[in-house]
Amino acid sequence: MAVKTIEWKKDRVVMIDQRLLPQKEVYRVCRDYRAVAEAIRGMVIRGAPAIGVAAAMGVALGCLKAAEKSFDREFDRIVLCLSKTRPTAVNLFWALERMRKVYRENRDRGVEAVKRLLEEEALKIFREDIAANRQLGRFGAELLGNARHIMTHCNAGALATAGYGTALGVIRALKESGKEIEVWVNETRPLLQGARLTAWELKKEKIPATLITDNMAGYLMQKGAVDAVVVGCDRVAANGDVANKIGTYSVAVLAQRHGIPFYVAGPTSSIDINCPTGKEIPIEQRDPAEVSHIFGRALAPKGVKTLNPAFDVTPQDLISAIITEKGVIHPPYAQNIRSHVDH
């Protein structure tokens, strides 16, 4: 794997600091669960599946260091702390639930056994995510077929996952299958995950890519320069509405206007079957300074009012298909998502 997003090192968790990329490749060492929670909140690590993996490792790390006599209280405290970091990506809550299940089902085997099993579960979540991405990459490459010019938004690459990526997994798989492709990389204001992270990953992989500002997407589509759009997801509701990085909805509307297929790629851990529609997905509101400033430098007049929703919801009718490790979900989503997850 070209990029190591996160690593379990027995008594610590190490992650590449994504806030500093691509200028600096710095690895952060988290020695306790609070440091992992801070890293998720502060976006040292980001991207829905990567957040889930980090949360699982955070639980394992916290439990490893918990005293036997206060273990149960400490377990609840650790899970609560990690659950409060970011609200939109369902993978966080999905991973915490998996860890809670292991705890619940094995608590009577003693604290040492539970600690070991929690560590194993976190590593399992990590490995499964890479395998899921490789698998959905293959399904996606088949679906995209001969699409040559592909647009993506934000970063749904190796950095946003345990490895390989979701939307970038599809793009990688296309490349691996010998297809000639070119990627339009939307910069993705305000935090520039496209410009900083996607462009960096594609360059490392020698996949031809062109960086554009977000407001150039329509221009390119109108010129016939985009064959397909593929993006990741933070939460897929039961009816097929998808929350993803702010700006995704605008790209989907543009794609529909121009008759361009708009695909969403993500593991089934990003599907929230208990969330009926996009309206119920909590949208994280972040620091206004991310809009008024760039890399700490003010862009706007001091005191200007700003708004900073980190995600938006793309309604299901704008989505051509959803690609997971189990296959491709086509409309009607309300029916097909349920049978896909039950399968």
Ligand code: MRU
């Ligand atoms: O705020 P971020 O950087 O965590 O948002 C990331 C995204 O919106 C990604 O597109 C999504 O998590 C999918 S990552 C495989």
